[in-house]
Amino acid sequence: MFDELKIGALRRAGEAWGRWLVAGLALALVVMSLLSGAWVQMLLALAAGGAAMLFWPRMLPGSGDSALSNEQAPCARVLEEVGQTIQGEASHVEEEVGRVTSMIGHAVQELSSTFTRMHELSNHQAALLRDSIQFEDEGGEPVSLSTFMSGFASRSDHSLQHFIDTLVEVSKLSVQTAHHMDDMLGHLDGIFRLLEESSSLADQTNLLALNASIEAARAGDAGRGFAVVATEVRALSQRSAQFNEQIRAKVNETRQAVAKVQTTVDQMASRDMNETLGEKEHIQEMFSRAEALSGRLQSALDTLSDISPQLETAVATAVRALQFEDMSSQSLGAASRSLAHVRELCGDLETPGDTEALVQRVRLRREEWAQSRHRPVSQTSVDEGEVELF
Amino acid sequence: MGIKRSEDSNGKCIVIHVDGRFDFSQQRAFRDAYRDMAGGQVEYVVDLSKASYIDSAALGMLLLLREHAGGDKARVSIQGCSADVRRVLDIANFGRLFNLN
Numbered sequence: 001m002f003d004e005l006k007i008g009a010l011r012r013a014g015e016a017w018g019r020w021l022v023a024g025l026a027l028a029l030v031v032m033s034l035l036s037g038a039w040v041q042m043l044l045a046l047a048a049g050g051a052a053m054l055f056w057p058r059m060l061p062g063s064g065d066s067a068l069s070n071e072q073a074p075c076a077r078v079l080e081e082v083g084q085t086i087q088g089e090a091s092h093v094e095e096e097v098g099r100v101t102s103m104i105g106h107a108v109q110e111l112s113s114t115f116t117r118m119h120e121l122s123n124h125q126a127a128l129l130r131d132s133i134q135f136e137d138e139g140g141e142p143v144s145l146s147t148f149m150s151g152f153a154s155r156s157d158h159s160l161q162h163f164i165d166t167l168v169e170v171s172k173l174s175v176q177t178a179h180h181m182d183d184m185l186g187h188l189d190g191i192f193r194l195l196e197e198s199s200s201l202a203d204q205t206n207l208l209a210l211n212a213s214i215e216a217a218r219a220g221d222a223g224r225g226f227a228v229v230a231t232e233v234r235a236l237s238q239r240s241a242q243f244n245e246q247i248r249a250k251v252n253e254t255r256q257a258v259a260k261v262q263t264t265v266d267q268m269a270s271r272d273m274n275e276t277l278g279e280k281e282h283i284q285e286m287f288s289r290a291e292a293l294s295g296r297l298q299s300a301l302d303t304l305s306d307i308s309p310q311l312e313t314a315v316a317t318a319v320r321a322l323q324f325e326d327m328s329s330q331s332l333g334a335a336s337r338s339l340a341h342v343r344e345l346c347g348d349l350e351t352p353g354d355t356e357a358l359v360q361r362v363r364l365r366r367e368e369w370a371q372s373r374h375r376p377v378s379q380t381s382v383d384e385g386e387v388e389l390f
Numbered sequence: 391m392g393i394k395r396s397e398d399s400n401g402k403c404i405v406i407h408v409d410g411r412f413d414f415s416q417q418r419a420f421r422d423a424y425r426d427m428a429g430g431q432v433e434y435v436v437d438l439s440k441a442s443y444i445d446s447a448a449l450g451m452l453l454l455l456r457e458h459a460g461g462d463k464a465r466v467s468i469q470g471c472s473a474d475v476r477r478v479l480d481i482a483n484f485g486r487l488f489n490l491n
Contacts, residue, residue, distance in 0.1 A: 015475050161483065168482050173452030179454075184419055266414040271446035273478040280481055 018079065021362070023049045025086055025342055032093060032335040035328070036100045085350035090339045090346070097339070101332050105278030108325040115322070119315045126308035133301045145301070149294040153287040160280055167271055181258050181265065188255050195248050200239040209234030334373075341369050395421040403433040406455075414447040421454070430460035439470025449482050451474040456487060467491055 032104025033042030135148040143151070212230035253285035347362055391410040397403065406423045408416070424434065434455060438444070456464045467489035471479060480489060 004482075050419055164414035164482055167446055168449045168453065171446040172453040175414070175447055175448070175450040178414070178417050179421055182421075266447075269417075269450055270414045273444070273446055273449070273481065276475055277481050 018082075021345065022082070025049075028335075028338045028342060031338070032097065033261070035331045036097065038096075079349045083346040085345055088171070090342045093337060094339050096334050097336050101285065101329055104325055104328055108322050108352055112319065113204070115315050119312065119319075120134050120309060122308060122311045122315065126305065129301060129305050129308070133298070133305075144314055145263065145294050145298045146243060146291065149287075149291050156283065156287065160283060164276060164280070167223040171271065173271045174279070176267045180264045181262050185258055186229055188251055188258070191251050192248070198246045199241060202237045203243060205237035205240070206234055211236060391408055392416070393423050401432070403435065404437040405437055407437045407440065412438065412441045412451075413443040413447040414445075417451055418482040419439065420451050424455055424458060429458050430463060432459070433465040434467070435460050436466070436468045436470060437470050437473075438475055439474055441472070442476050444478055449478070449484070452484070452488070463488075 026045045029045030030042050030049070033045060116173070133145055135143050135145055137143045137148070202319050206313060212233065213227055216227035216230055345362065345365065348358065348365070351358075393416055394409070404424065404427060405463070406420070408420075428472040436455070438451065441448075451467070452466075456466050457468045458464075459466050468479065468484070469491040471490070476490070479485070479488075484490065
């Protein structure tokens with residue numbers, strides 16, 4: 001009677017141990033699946049664990065009401081089978097964990113180098129922008145693009161005004177020259193009047209000489225000498241008339257030359273201001289368009305240079321987020337260790353020996369593992385902490 | 391067409407009327423309109439209300455009138471400009487030299 005009770009207690013202890021072992025394995029699978037993101041495996045493991053907890057006694061052959069009368073041998077065989085199966089599954093899961101670890105490692109390496117490149121490019125872009133919007137005024141002081149453009153426009157406006165002022169000044173001087181020419185023509189007209197006076201004097205002298213010759217002829221021999229003088233006077237008056245005529249011709253040439261100069265001066269003085277006006281308006285319109293364009297360009301450049309630091313922050317955040325690799329590989333490492341424990345446990349199950357000793361070994365292992373286990377990841381979020389880039 | 395001059399009763403202000411094109415061909419008549427007046431003693435008004443066109447020679451003539459009237463102390467005003475004439479006077483910045491009405 002006592003012996004029977006003892007065997008029954010041992011058997012119940014065996015049943016409870018197997019049940020918790022399977023449940024523990026299922027729990028480990030659930031944890032690993034959660035870490036690697038395999039939801040289907042996780043659900044399957046959960047279902048298996050639940051089923052083991054609920055139906056364990058009925059799954060063992062010979063368990064139940066007649067448990068006390070069954071032998072230990074079939075139980076050991078079942079444990080061995082289960083142990084081998086779990087061994088196989090565990091090694092499969094270990095392989096998967098290894099593959100996931102390596103995939104994450106590679107992906108993170110790629111992402112990290114891509115983000116680094118992005119960061120370099122963004123810095124390069126920002127530097128290019130800074131260089132391209134850097135303008136200097138005449139004194140070498142840095143000025144904005146729009147200030148530079150309006151300075152340029154006002155300088156051009158100033159130059160154009162200077163040109164117009166010069167044009168008007170030239171016209172003024174030309175008109176003044178024309179006025180002097182007019183004065184000169186007036187003087188030439190005066191010379192003409194004097195010449196006419198002189199010409200009429202010569203005519204009168206000529207007439208007088210003619211009268212003197214007539215009177216000398218009437219006087220006969222006594223007037224012969226006088227006739228010679230009268231002829232000489234007449235010749236002089238004729239020469240004077242010729243001389244007058246020559247001067248008149250020269251003065252006439254001078255008048256014609258002055259008239260030509262007047263024409264040239266007219267051309268010099270006369271500029272259609274409407275052409276200049278059109279040019280000025282055209283240039284002003286161009287500058288106002290250029291200023292509008294430079295204003296738009298400036299605001300675009302400002303926006304771009306605002307974007308650069310934002311881009312840098314975004315890249316830094318992304319690189320920081322890549323720390324999840326560390327945490328996940330720690331978690332996966334812990335999962336691998338748990339799997340190794342499961343396999344050790346399976347090895348124990350397959351080793352033949354007496355039940356009490358097995359129970360003791362399993363309990364020892366459990367306590368040892370519970371002590372050695374620590375939290376796999378101290379950090380639970382990638383948002384925490386700062387990462388210095390480069 | 392041409393240049394006419396009118397003056398007030400006491401001879402202190404003369405008005406030069408320009409009719410038609412105000413260009414180089416008017417230079418003699420324009421000067422004749424003011425050359426016999428004693429420069430700085432008189433106030434000059436140039437009436438361009440009938441001027442259809444002005445060119446740079448006309449601007450030169452106006453500057454010569456200003457010099458005759460005493461340069462910076464001159465009292466010369468230009469009145470009755472049409473929009474086109476006014477634009478030409480503005481491009482030459484005559485507002486700083488003359489009283490433009």
